[in-house]
Amino acid sequence: MTRMDFEVVVLAGGASSNLSPLVSQELPKALLPVANRPVLSYVLELLEGSNLKDLIVVVEGEDAAQLVGGWISGAYADRLHVEVAAVPEGVGTAGALRSISSYLTANDVLIVSGDLVTDVPPGAIAATHRRHGAVVTTLLCSSPVSGPSDSGTSGGKEKAKKPVRHNIIGLDPTRQYLLHMATGAEVEKDIRLQKRILQAVGQMEIRADLMDAHLYAFKRTVLQDILDQKDKFQSIRQDILPYLIRTQLSSEVSGNGLVSSESGSNKSAVQDELRWLSQHREIAPSTFQDSQPLSLKSQRDDQRSHKCCVYIANESKYCARLNSIQAFSDINRDVIGEASHLSGYSFSAQNNIIHPSAELGSKTTVGPQCMLAEGSKLGDKCSVKRSVIGRHCRIGSNVKIVNSVVMNHVTIDDGCSIQGSVICSNVQLQERVVLKDCQVICHFFSVLYNLPTSWYGRKKCL
């Protein structure tokens, strides 16, 4: 197999504040368990599957980097060639790239967010990138239908009225070029488009149902130039990508000759398709109407544009980012549910995974789409539905666990009822605790009776 000449950078983040209290110094984001394996492993295995084995994993914070590095060297020692780089916390994605950009040498760079859980082959994005000779190619996937546990149970009503909008994306009619992207707070504002870009394509498709999956292929020289020249840029998503999209018709990047000198003769061979799209398509061309001298057109066709392309994942592909607590629950649910092929486990006939070493008490039921890791014990008359239970958990009798994630070494006493919650490692829940949409992280939890429903989603940190 030929080398793809792509370098891969995995931005694994650090102790992301979005995910507190789940992540901490001891448990960086990259190591959060999704179906009992670190979320980063999904990306690494995906890359391995595309034969991309030379990786740079960038982690925020020295401690976190050590933890991640330790885990990777243990799990992937003989399979991948991984370098873990630590960057200071809070430098942003662009800052993280800047600090490692001098190590990059390949023609193109594939940048993957470490919290991506997907089965879209990165090779497809790389191929699209190459085919168009693009400056940047982005993976877009359909926005996940978020909201807590849409499959049954209450709770979802007030939140899930509308699907969450992640991005507003403008595409050309062929859906190959990225013409506009609004992220973050811009999504809720009026759409502001550059008229020149619309004029060039004539027709723009504006989609609110697509999401930027944070998997990018960049032309290396362009990326390095931007990182050097725009030292204020902090984030790929909010600064670099919008910058490239905005300037695609008035590119300074390729205008100053850096790119063309690098990529040599093939630049001219790549026809500028945006320009092609922009040619007059007259339904009724008149011989009279030759008012546009051809020379003018070619004159405009100089190398002042670059291309921002997209790869739109097929609807059937799974694609999600673990960037919120909601997403954490959703992904855990999906990976053992509808996207079970991602988990890498083999499911039993009941469509669940119960480790042989797990012990179940009498009259205990474990429903489909559940996972029970090694060494966990369940008492009598328990009921587990659509939940993940980690290693060596001890769960008493009459416990009900629905739509929840229970991490390792958790002790749950009799009569507890846990719905839509996340319980972190080493937590101990005493008798008859009722939790609903909570995250419990520390070591001890006192006896509680019914929590009022108004306590939805409160984070309990004791």
Added chain:
Amino acid sequence: MAQKKGQRGATSVAADDSEVVARIPLQAVLLADSFNLKFRPITLERPKVLLPLVNVPMIEYTLAWLDSVGVEEVFVFCCSHSQQVKDYLKESEWMKPSSRFSITTVESHDAISAGDALRVIYEKSVIRGDFVLISGDTISNMNLTQALQEHKERRKKDPLAVMTMIIKHSKPSNLTHQTRLGTDELLMAIDPQTKELMFYEDKVNPSIISIDKELLANNTWVYLHNNKQDCYIDICSPEVLSLFMDNFDYQHLRRHFVKGLLVDDMKDHLIDSLTSSDVRYKLHKICAFYIELGLLAVLIQSHLALPVFMYMIMGYKIFTHEIHSSYAARIDNFRSYGTISKDILQRWAYPLVPNFQYFGISSKVKLDRQGVYSAPDVVQSRSARIGATTLIGSGTTIGNHTGISNSVVGRGCTIGNNVCIDGCYIWDNVIIEDGCRLNHAIVCDGVHLSAGVVLEPGVILSFKVEVGRLITIPAYSKVSLRPQPSVQDSDEELEYADASSAVIESPCTFYTHDLFNCFSAIVACISITSMVSNRNAESSPDYSAHEVGISGVGYIWSTNEGEHEEEWRHSIAPIPEAKLIELSHAYLEEPDVAYLDVNDFLVSGEVKPDSESIGFDDGDGGDYGDSADFDKEVEATFHRALTGVNQETVILEINSLRLSCNKSHADCAGALFFSMMELGLEAPRSSNNWLLVIKLDMFGSDNDNHGVDCELYQNIAKEINKWKDLLKHYLKSVDEEASIYVVSFRFYEPYIYQLEMCICYIQFAIEVILKFEEICLETATELAPLFSIILSYLYEKDILSEDAILSWASEKEGADESDKIFVKQSESFITILHMKLIGPQNWLKEASEEEDEDNGDE
């Protein structure tokens, strides 16, 4: 002929179908007036619809098309030169009994816009069903069957789908930003599934397009088109007419009507999202019923009024139908006149082609190779060369060595020797003497060009102008026998002053008849014989007075310098190459400009995360000033109320303010409250303020109100007491009527309605409390210590409910520490409320739990 038959067949099927549904013949409204000045000076003498297009008056094309699509009744609306239009129609084939449809002329002399015209039509109450709205200068060969079908089906499903617009692909040039028809580029947003038109903008900001976010509120997918052309053929429902009636300020069909509906439509999505279409349909029926009965007054009396009225203008939808292979275009300006003429000669508009016996006027021309049409009786010199795509009308003579290409020559013209004509439109009975050179010009009936005249590109010579020997008429000149009207004059005929036509005409300076003075500048045309001038004297008596010696038969209309710059846009002449090069340079330079814009774009984009974290809900900075204005206005109104204006009037005034500023009731309540506080604040300063420091035991020891300005409190309490009705009105009663969210529940689900009301109320009350906080923090810090007391006072007086206060408190829970001072201050009060609401036992339980947590924290 076979083609024709086929078409008849198809349309009669359609007609049958429509009869089954509605039994109403398909009607059409043809506007025989363009309501703009783009064809001046020609339209001073003849209405635009009667101007010949490839030797046939434009209206013939339109009528022929209407005939072909199965229209049975046509109402021709004439305004300027109405007599000419009527006379013409009377003589035409269409009025004869053999005609397949009936034509009724509707005349009005004071209509100045399409809106007025439709209002006149409405008053005649002749339109009974769906109708085709078209202006008399539209050329098309499209088959309307499908579009009509779609329209009818949509109407059946959704009675609010009032209009279907026909659009067509046409990519504007990147350089000139106009289509080949010379119209400005157009921005449309269309829902790809339903084809609903979501957005329509013909005046686009040069570099950044801003689209309301509401556009995507209910759709996840919208197409934004810059490459479509509006054909100005609309299928309308009768509601369109009544909409024009209701909105008497609608003038322009697109700029006002379409955009007006679309903007209202945005609001409608709120309704949409809450109610089913079924409910809306019933509501619609109810409105219609009431109005039919003339029960408007009843409606207004009952508190139905507001929602019903809001409903009435809202919710109408416009759909589009795109045509692909057929032809449709409207002659909007001279450039489109030229383009469409060429399209007709090149048979794009088949069967509307010169050699087809389609029109009442049969012009028996024969098609030769290279697209040359000539009448059989043309007298043509052997040495004359007729180039490609040219039409020569009957009775025309052409001299030796004359070359004509890409042109249309009318009937009975005399063209001398060695004349060179390229890209010109020469109408009937024109005399062109030897050696003239004409380049991309329009030459109207009866013009006489003496030997050696040169017309530079873009020249318009109106009726009967005569040009003397060896004169060169500069590019883009317009020459007419009529003097250029002064501004006042133009207003008279200018039906609707539209900005784009002003580009050509607007600051008209009246050309003095004193040709001596401006002779050198205007190179007025020189009459050849006094006999000719005498003939002209009859038509324009002013003119004869100046006939002494000189010799102008016609005035060159002036254009300003600035206008001249834009002249090329709409001219008959192609865009000069120099201009294109200039533009392309500008285009290449433009990035810098765009980049600047982009930078400010960038700033806004990058600042956002921060502004978000501030978390105040004043949205984007843009309308901040707006809301400040609004507050001021409300305050002023309120102060007027102090001087004795009755409270209801105040409410009315504030309501109208609210509507005009597009604010919610919550905003009103907030602003009112603000003014009350101000009032309370002003009072103590005027009196001798003796401070009484009291400790308010009731409100607990935990808050930090060391001392309270007691008088201030009393003053404020007094004001609040005095105006509480007003405030309550905004918080409670009016909301019921106004909250469009719940409008339709009113009829069907009173309980849900109640519930929704409750939520609305709480939202509004929170707004008031937030406003109060803001006041305390920013404008009147002396009020800060009083916050909790006033809050409790408001509660006592039943202005704020416990729900509202509690939800305010819980809303603030997640806020910054600095944000929470007031919550803390009124903590004990809130606790009391809480206790009241949930009962002491529950409260105790919760409190202990809270404590538990607190302990845990430590």
